[in-house]
Amino acid sequence: MLRIRHDVDGRPDMLLAEEVDPPEAGAGEVLIRVEAVGVTLPVVRKLRAGGEPVVLGGEVAGEIVAVGAGVTAFGVGDRVTGLCSADAYAEFAVLNAAMASPIPAGASAVEAVALVRSGLxxxxxxxxxxxxxxxxxxxxxxxxxxxxxxxxxxxxxxxxxxxxxxxxxxxxxxxxxxxxxxxxxxxxxxxxxxxxxxxxxxxxxxxxxxxxxxxxxxxxxxxxxxxxxxxxxxxxxxxxxxxxxxxxAVAVGKPELYDRWRRELWHLHHAGALRTAVHEEIPLADAARAHALVEQRRNLGKVVLVPTPPSGP
Known part of the structure; x- marks a missing residue:
């Protein structure tokens, strides 16, 4: 699979594309085929800080292709979104099931990464x-x-x-x-x-x-x-x-409130009372351009990375 990795050899903001084996879902985790990745300002800022390589986390959305031990809330084929703490810039990503939330029928992965985390x-x-x-x-x-x-x-x-x-x-x-x-x-x-x-x-x-x-x-x-x-x-x-x-602090300390807010977000969105704004859908391999948009504050709304759908995990 294609994965984007950060390196500091030569330039602090260097993003390298590489082919690696897909990860596996561990206990309490799900493996998703990534359809969209939301680029966040905190990650972009960490790259510019220099020093050690930065783990590329981010908001991801896609279809579950495998579940780890102990996961009962989701199954293969479910579409979910959530905050991925590591290796989010990839065609497949591991997501903690506790941080995942379902994407309603009829909603796109791009809508999900533009709405859920930012809306919360x-x-x-x-x-x-x-x-x-x-x-x-x-x-x-x-x-x-x-x-x-x-x-x-x-x-x-x-x-x-x-x-x-x-x-x-x-x-x-x-x-x-x-x-x-x-x-x-x-x-x-x-x-x-x-x-x-x-x-x-x-x-x-x-x-x-x-x-x-x-x-x-x-x-x-x-x-x-x-x-x-x-x-x-x-x-x-x-x-x-x-x-x-x-x-x-809300997601971990007040999960019931977190879940209620999430449901309200989708309700307001479907009712037309809360609109998402996506600046551009950018190919995963062009992640550096996505980062430049966010860093230079040229974006109007969410910047989203979109992997090319792979054939399989």
């Missing part, structure tokens, strides 16, 4: 902010896979004003089409502050400015892998708070 993060981050109807909301990284869904959640949640923060003006029409009332660029001097709720998917140097854009009693939810520093004085000045959100 968007839903969880928005709920962590304890929003009230009539509040104002700013979403950074608004054109990303998570950001596009966060905009829609904020709009559906009764926000009086939903503002999208993006890296360039050419994304304005795209995010307006997903419900943004206004659009600001990161480099703009005026962000139209203050905001009751800020959902930050960027972090880094932008985090401090986002905190300063909070209204009195405002809440910022940080769910990015970009880090950043918050000045305590800025929070005291506004009586504001910063909340860290991690999806894994």
């Amino acid at each position: 993060v968007a839903r969880g981050a928005y709920e962590a902010a304890r929003p009230e109807p009539g509040e104002s909301v700013l979403v950074t990284a608004a054109a990303s896979g998570v950001g596009t869904l966060a905009l829609q959640y904020a709009k559906a949640g009764g926000a009086s004003r939903v503002v999208a923060a993006v890296s360039s003006a050419d994304k304005a029409d795209f995010v307006r089409g997903l419900g943004a009332d206004e659009v600001v660029r990161y480099q703009d001097a005026d962000w139209g502050a203050p905001y009751d709720v800020i959902l930050d998917g960027v972090g880094g140097d932008l985090l401090g400015r986002a905190v300063r854009a909070l209204a009195t009693g405002g809440r910022l939810v940080a769910f990015s892998s970009g880090g950043g520093t918050v000045e305590a004085y800025e929070l005291l000045l506004r009586g504001a708070s910063v909340i860290g959100f991690q999806m894994r």
Whole structure:
């Protein structure tokens, strides 16, 4: 099978295509024939950090071709999606059955990787902010896979004003089409502050400015892998708070809530109330181009890798 591997020999972002034997499903695992892989910003950032080779994890979706010992919730032929911790960029991938969720009949694998993980993060981050109807909301990284869904959640949640923060003006029409009332660029001097709720998917140097854009009693939810520093004085000045959100804490600590959110995602999607946005479906062998799109923030929605269907495991 074809697999993409990261190497640091020569360049920190080097991705190598290689032919290897398919993996086997261990206890509690399923082996899937991969139909789609969602590219995530945290993985792209890890490559750029240099140092040791990075394990290429990601959101995968496809058909189960083998199940490991102890797996009872799924069987061969089921179509599932989930977060794969290693070797996701491949024609076949091993997925922990506990992290897998079924893909409804009629839905595509590309829809699944664009909707489920990003939608769960968007839903969880928005709920962590304890929003009230009539509040104002700013979403950074608004054109990303998570950001596009966060905009829609904020709009559906009764926000009086939903503002999208993006890296360039050419994304304005795209995010307006997903419900943004206004659009600001990161480099703009005026962000139209203050905001009751800020959902930050960027972090880094932008985090401090986002905190300063909070209204009195405002809440910022940080769910990015970009880090950043918050000045305590800025929070005291506004009586504001910063909340860290991690999806894994919900998936592991509150599996019933995780499952309910997932079912709601598909229901809203099928009802047309929650739209996925896919920038491009890129062949697996061209993973480097997919990473460049995400790193340079040129994508409008989710970037998805699509393997060529292999003949067998």
